Amino acid sequence: MKIGHSVYDNDPLCRVLETPSDVSSWYRQPDNPEARIFLRDRFYRIFPDIAATQPPEVIDFCVFSVTATGKPYIGFCDEGMFMAIGGNGKGAKAALEIGNICAKAAITGEWDYDIKPSSFRIVYEG
Numbered sequence: 001m002k003i004g005h006s007v008y009d010n011d012p013l014c015r016v017l018e019t020p021s022d023v024s025s026w027y028r029q030p031d032n033p034e035a036r037i038f039l040r041d042r043f044y045r046i047f048p049d050i051a052a053t054q055p056p057e058v059i060d061f062c063v064f065s066v067t068a069t070g071k072p073y074i075g076f077c078d079e080g081m082f083m084a085i086g087g088n089g090k091g092a093k094a095a096l097e098i099g100n101i102c103a104k105a106a107i108t109g110e111w112d113y114d115i116k117p118s119s120f121r122i123v124y125e126g
Contacts, residue, residue, distance in 0.1 A: 003043045017063060031059060032059060039059070040057060064088065064089045065086045065087065066086070066089070067086035067088060067123065070088055071086075071088070072084060072085065073085050073086045073123065074101055074117070074120035074122075075120060076105070082102055082105050084101070
């Protein structure tokens with residue numbers, strides 16, 4: 001079972017990683033007791049019966065990107081190149097459907113979905 005945290009619920013564990021070095025350090029940390037305790041307590045509140053069995057805990061670190069629109073960027077970014085990026089902390093929940101959109105577009109070269117592509121337009125900086 002995987003449980004995580006999110007920027008959307010005022011999570012005290014959420015960190016903004018500004019540089020590649022920040023991201024590298026985040027992934028390389030050996031343990032984060034604050035995260036382990038916070039997530040374990042959250043998990044046991046949701047599944048109190050499991051708490052009694054004291055299952056092994058594995059803490060792993062991940063990151064997610066946040067887009068300017070709050071939606072993933074999905075679309076053609078160059079001729080023959082299709083992109084899906086920016087899960088905004090909800091990428092795992094939407095991964096199957098985003099994968100379907102991307103696979104159809106990559107194979108056919110066309111957008112074939114009931115939501116307009118402009119809803120997921122790619123926003124470039126600068």
